[in-house]
Amino acid sequence: MLTIFAVSDSIGETSNQVAIAVASQFKQDVVVKRMPYIKTLEDVEDVIKSIDECEKAMIISTIIAVNVREYLTEKAIGKNIFINNVLGPVINVASTLLNKMPDYNPGAMWSTDEEYFKRIEAMEFAMQYDDSKDYRGLKNADVILIGLSRTSKTPLCMYLANKGLKAINIPLVPEVGVPDELFELDRRKIFGLTINPLQLIEIRKKRLDKFHRMPADIDYAGDARILEEFEFADKIMRRLGCQVIEVTQRAIEDTALIIIETLGRRTGK
Numbered sequence: 001m002l003t004i005f006a007v008s009d010s011i012g013e014t015s016n017q018v019a020i021a022v023a024s025q026f027k028q029d030v031v032v033k034r035m036p037y038i039k040t041l042e043d044v045e046d047v048i049k050s051i052d053e054c055e056k057a058m059i060i061s062t063i064i065a066v067n068v069r070e071y072l073t074e075k076a077i078g079k080n081i082f083i084n085n086v087l088g089p090v091i092n093v094a095s096t097l098l099n100k101m102p103d104y105n106p107g108a109m110w111s112t113d114e115e116y117f118k119r120i121e122a123m124e125f126a127m128q129y130d131d132s133k134d135y136r137g138l139k140n141a142d143v144i145l146i147g148l149s150r151t152s153k154t155p156l157c158m159y160l161a162n163k164g165l166k167a168i169n170i171p172l173v174p175e176v177g178v179p180d181e182l183f184e185l186d187r188r189k190i191f192g193l194t195i196n197p198l199q200l201i202e203i204r205k206k207r208l209d210k211f212h213r214m215p216a217d218i219d220y221a222g223d224a225r226i227l228e229e230f231e232f233a234d235k236i237m238r239r240l241g242c243q244v245i246e247v248t249q250r251a252i253e254d255t256a257l258i259i260i261e262t263l264g265r266r267t268g269k
Contacts, residue, residue, distance in 0.1 A: 002030045003054040007047055007061045007072065012036035015062040018086055022060075038063060044072045051081060059083040064091075064102075115164060122161035129168040130154055135179045137168050143259060144185065145169040146178070146236065147193030148229050149220075150203045151247055152255070156193075159256045165263075174232040183240065190242035191259055194233065199248050201226055 004022060006015035016034045023030035035047055051057045059076055061083060063069040069085060076083040091102050122142075129137035138144065142165040145153045153169035160167040170178055182190070204221035219225040237244055243262060247255055 002026070002056045002058065003051075004030060004032050005047065005051060005057060005059045006032055006034045007038050007059055007063060008034075008036050009039045009063045009065055009068060010036065012062070015060045015086060019060045038072070039065065039068060041068065041071050044068060044075060047072065048075050048079065051079070057081060061085045062087045118164040119162055122164050122166045123158070125166040126157040126161040126168070130157065135170075135181065137166075138179065138181055138185060141166050141168040142189060143167040143263070144182070144190045145193060146172055146182075146190065146233075146240075146242070147247075148172050148195070148200065148226075148233055150200060150207065151193040151195050152252055153193060156252050156255055159252050160259065163256070163260065165260070172229065172233040172236055174228060178236055187240055187242050189263070190240055191262075192233070192237040192240070192242050192244040193247050193255070194237075194244055195246070196248040197226055197230060 004019040006012050006019040008015045012034045016032065019032040019034075023032050033050070035050070038044060038047060047059075051059070059072070059081060061069065061072060063072060063085065064087065069088060073083055073085065095102050125137060125140070128134065129141070143157075143160055145156060145167060146169070147153050149171055153171070157167040157169050170182065172178065201221055201223065204226070208221055245255055245258055
């Protein structure tokens with residue numbers, strides 16, 4: 001069993017991902033141990049002690065601080081432990097090409113921490129308010145998606161959340177209607193999703209085949225039912241005056257790009 005130590009003077013995300021990529025090529029023969037915030041020589045000693053307890057080990061390091069990086073390298077070589085500093089050589093090349101000294105700032109990549117946590121918050125928001133679980137999130141949403149069932153509202157919300165946008169989706173169902181507060185919000189952040197009726201019928205039929213426990217008489221994929229839903233959705237979207245996006249044969253990434261660029265133009269960002 002080989003243990004790869006992902007060592008970093010920051011959170012260790014980069015070194016950990018590299019280590020995981022290596023481990024994935026050897027199935028159960030490799031384990032990864034992340035060791036973040038190794039910022040002092042004493043911390044390096046702790047790393048070495050942990051390695052001493054392993055039968056086979058190697059180090060993947062993204063340590064930026066020169067003294068700590070060199071000390072770790074020295075200790076590893078002294079114990080015949082393979083070490084690969086992922087960032088060091090590349091930073092040196094960039095420094096030479098730019099004729100400029102690097103900042104040597106641990107975690108500079110994660111000075112985007114604010115953006116990182118913004119994405120996490122947006123992901124949690126999307127999951128909490130997915131598919132009309134709770135309408136209280138409407139006033140705090142950056143994006144509101146409305147559309148019939150199976151128009152990719154949920155995956156689109158999650159994709160937008162990964163871009164740091166709080167997205168909420170509301171399914172359009174004739175028997176349920178939509179919350180009154182939807183008509184009180186800024187229409188510029190509301191996007192209606194529409195799709196070719198024939199494609200929607202096909203998608204829903206496949207879903208019915210997948211979930212055999214659904215009642216046999218369910219009208220989920222019936223032509224008349226879907227046309228009724230389309231009329232209802234069209235009525236709501238017209239009343240809102242929101243932008244409507246055709247998602248037939250359109251990748252989620254493409255739809256998201258339309259939304260992001262539209263929001264950017266409207267906000268001037």
